[in-house]
Amino acid sequence: MSNDAQPPVADDRYTELQNSAEFVELRRRFRRFVFPMTAFFLIWYFLYVLLSVYAKEFMGSKLVGNITWGLVLGLLQFVTTFAITMYYARWADREFDTRAEALAQKMGGAL
Amino acid sequence: MSTQLISLATAGTQVGNPALNIAIFGVFVIVTLAIVVKVSRGNRSAAEYYAGGRAFSGRQNGIAIAGDYLSAASFLGIAGAIAINGYDGFLYSIGFLVAWLVALLLVAELLRNVGKYTMADVLSFRLRQRPVRIAAAISTLAVSFFYLLAQMAGAGGLVALLLGIEGDWGQRAVIVVVGVIMLFYVIYGGMKGTTWVQMIKAVLLIIGAGIMTLWVLAKFGLNLSSVLGEASKSSLESGGKDLLLPGNQYKNPIDFISLSMALVLGTAGLPHVLMRFYTVPTSREARRSVVWAIWLIGLFYLFTLVLGYGAADLVGGETIKAAPGGVNSAAPLLAFALGGEILLGIISGVAFATILAVVAGLTITASASLSHDVYNTIVKDGKATPEEEVKVARIAALVLGAVAIVGGIFALGQNIAFLVALAFAIAASANLPTILYSLFWKRFNTRGALWSIYGGLVSAITLIVFSPVVSGKPNDPVTGKSPSMLQGIDFHWFPLDNPGIVSIPLGFILGYIGTVTSKEYNAAKYAEMEVRSLTGHGAEVATHH
Numbered sequence: 001m002s003n004d005a006q007p008p009v010a011d012d013r014y015t016e017l018q019n020s021a022e023f024v025e026l027r028r029r030f031r032r033f034v035f036p037m038t039a040f041f042l043i044w045y046f047l048y049v050l051l052s053v054y055a056k057e058f059m060g061s062k063l064v065g066n067i068t069w070g071l072v073l074g075l076l077q078f079v080t081t082f083a084i085t086m087y088y089a090r091w092a093d094r095e096f097d098t099r100a101e102a103l104a105q106k107m108g109g110a111l
Numbered sequence: 112m113s114t115q116l117i118s119l120a121t122a123g124t125q126v127g128n129p130a131l132n133i134a135i136f137g138v139f140v141i142v143t144l145a146i147v148v149k150v151s152r153g154n155r156s157a158a159e160y161y162a163g164g165r166a167f168s169g170r171q172n173g174i175a176i177a178g179d180y181l182s183a184a185s186f187l188g189i190a191g192a193i194a195i196n197g198y199d200g201f202l203y204s205i206g207f208l209v210a211w212l213v214a215l216l217l218v219a220e221l222l223r224n225v226g227k228y229t230m231a232d233v234l235s236f237r238l239r240q241r242p243v244r245i246a247a248a249i250s251t252l253a254v255s256f257f258y259l260l261a262q263m264a265g266a267g268g269l270v271a272l273l274l275g276i277e278g279d280w281g282q283r284a285v286i287v288v289v290g291v292i293m294l295f296y297v298i299y300g301g302m303k304g305t306t307w308v309q310m311i312k313a314v315l316l317i318i319g320a321g322i323m324t325l326w327v328l329a330k331f332g333l334n335l336s337s338v339l340g341e342a343s344k345s346s347l348e349s350g351g352k353d354l355l356l357p358g359n360q361y362k363n364p365i366d367f368i369s370l371s372m373a374l375v376l377g378t379a380g381l382p383h384v385l386m387r388f389y390t391v392p393t394s395r396e397a398r399r400s401v402v403w404a405i406w407l408i409g410l411f412y413l414f415t416l417v418l419g420y421g422a423a424d425l426v427g428g429e430t431i432k433a434a435p436g437g438v439n440s441a442a443p444l445l446a447f448a449l450g451g452e453i454l455l456g457i458i459s460g461v462a463f464a465t466i467l468a469v470v471a472g473l474t475i476t477a478s479a480s481l482s483h484d485v486y487n488t489i490v491k492d493g494k495a496t497p498e499e500e501v502k503v504a505r506i507a508a509l510v511l512g513a514v515a516i517v518g519g520i521f522a523l524g525q526n527i528a529f530l531v532a533l534a535f536a537i538a539a540s541a542n543l544p545t546i547l548y549s550l551f552w553k554r555f556n557t558r559g560a561l562w563s564i565y566g567g568l569v570s571a572i573t574l575i576v577f578s579p580v581v582s583g584k585p586n587d588p589v590t591g592k593s594p595s596m597l598q599g600i601d602f603h604w605f606p607l608d609n610p611g612i613v614s615i616p617l618g619f620i621l622g623y624i625g626t627v628t629s630k631e632y633n634a635a636k637y638a639e640m641e642v643r644s645l646t647g648h649g650a651e652v653a654t655h656h
Contacts, residue, residue: 002631002632002633002635002636003237003238003239003556003557003631003633003636004239004240004241005235005236005237005238005239005240005633005636006636012635014635014638014639014642014643015634015635015638017638017642018638018641018642023642023645023646026645026646027641027645030645031551034216034217037212037216038212038213038216038217041209041212042375045205045206045209045371045375046368046371048205049202049367049368049371050368052198052202052357052367053357053358053361053364053367053368054364056356056357056358059198059356059357060198060353060355060356060357062355064336065334065336065337065339065340066336066337066339066340066343066355067335067336067339068198068355068356070198070355070357071198071201071339071355074201074202074205077205077208077209078205078208078409078412078413081208081209081211081212081405081409082405082406082409084212084216085211085212085215085401085402085405085406086402088215088216089398089399089402092220092395092398093395097395100645100646100647101646101647103642103645103646103648104646104647104648107642107646107648107649
């Protein structure tokens with residue numbers, strides 16, 4: 001059953017490209033990068049959250065001076081966020097953009 | 112350490128020099144108004160009004176995103192939360208930052224490639240237009256409304272602190288003035304003017320917070336460990352909490368997990384954040400915007416860590432709580448303790464600028480949704496001309512401005528970090544599931560979208576209404592008032608401050624059940640959406656360079 005979303009102008013060309021080997025490969029590459037990365041940072045973040053509420057003694061214990069484990073792990077969240085950002089941006093610039101553009105070219109100019 | 116400050120603050124009079132504070136804020140307003148007038152000439156087309164002609168660079172947009180995101184809640188609310196509750200306050204900023212990875216990896220570029228002006232463009236792309244757009248518009252308005260309340264409450268708190276007026280006509284007058292200036296930015300300047308205001312504000316805010324951070328660190332021999340140690344000692348000596356330990360603010364672990372979910376999943380569902388991705392010419396620039404935004408926002412949160420602990424020692428928790436504006440006044444009071452009335456004036460001016468810029472961003476987003484999603488699609492059946500749409504958007508902005516002003520007057524004295532956390536909970540429950548399903552799940556359909564949006568929205572708001580945030584918290588011994596929104600009444604039955612842990616999974620589950628129980632599916636439209644989202648084919652282009 002379909003709906004009232006405006007039908008695409010180049011109906012079968014989109015479907016054709018969607019089923020093409022190149023596009024399937026592009027989608028696979030994209031998802032293989034972003035899904036595991038998302039899983040990683042969410043798990044790491046919630047691990048930190050759970051430690052903060054269920055391991056208060058450990059998180060409040062001092063590592064150096066008045067710097068606690070909680071603070072260090074919190075600052076590590078900043079570090080991993082910055083690192084993932086740069087890693088993704090590099091990957092997308094080098095690996096993803098050219099492939100995506102080539103496929104957009106294949107679809108032709110603006111419809 | 113600051114007896115003069117204590118006497119000033121507890122006497123309920125102003126801190127610093129009101130004339131100077133107003134003068135500095137006035138300079139910001141005049142400069143930004145001039146810039147808005149200059150950049151916004153000939154702001155006629157819909158793409159210009161809604162998306163600034165899509166002509167901003169990734170770096171410019173990244174700075175503007177930081178300006179949009181680093182709201183009064185970040186600056187005043189988080190600094191205050193750290194000053195009073197220490198470590199627990201810091202947890203806010205981590206959630207707010209990590210959340211950007213969701214936007215970067217899963218949402219920003221795909222959304223830029225598919226949509227035109229609003230969040231609903233993407234949500235309704237391959238579904239039934241009318242019901243999905245209405246639903247998306249309603250949740251856009253709900254999120255923006257809570258966010259607006261938070262900002263206006265922050266404005267009220269600042270006024271109370273800086274002008275020494277509380278709860279009378281003077282304070283309301285200032286909120287009206289803030290609202291009117293904001294409306295000029297939005298109605299005259301559109302997205303282009305608003306973006307420039309946000310960029311200027313972001314630069315001022317980050318520099319201002321950076322200077323204060325260095326100043327605090329310099330006072331403690333550039334040693335973070337001794338800032339923390341002194342802060343904790345001061346707090347304990349004055350009967351406060353050990354600021355290094357977790358659990359000062361969140362006694363209930365589930366409450367904190369709930370908040371964390373809302374923070375980390377909310378950002379990528381905030382309509383005013385999503386709309387900013389349309390202001391750049393390509394998805395590649397959208398990516399750059401997020402990279403810039405993450406660096407600037409992360410840096411800023413590192414500053415607030417130092418500022419919060421610095422305020423705990425140099426100002427003192429009791430003084431902050433007793434000051435007009437309460438917890439939200441930690442950062443301004445710290446500025447006064449460091450650099451006297453001049454630094455206070457500068458920081459207050461920056462804080463006002465922050466509120467103005469964020470309120471402008473929210474108003475333009477809500478007005479765009481009312482015009483583009485409700486008026487054009489529902490009233491005009493998709494046939495409104497761009498001129499008509501822009502005209503309606505401007506009228507909508509006027510109405511929303513009035514709502515913001517009235518809401519701001521009622522929201523005075525609320526903790527703004529809390530209010531913002533509620534906006535995040537609604538965004539994560541009502542918007543994010545549909546955004547992700549739309550972009551990544553082939554089978555997704557209209558019923559799934561509607562169940563998810565309305566289910567997430569209604570459950571989040573219902574749980575908030577019956578939560579301790581609205582009624583029933585015991586009175587604070589210092590202020591003698593309940594931290595709940597309503598005093599002297601208790602109808603809460605939901606135990607948590609933040610509804611996220613219930614309403615976010617509910618939004619996802621309802622989206623799933625709705626989808627699998629409906630047969631609707633538009634394969635051709637999904638092919639178009641998927642191809643466009645990943646390759647950038649057919650994406651809206653910049654109107655000029």
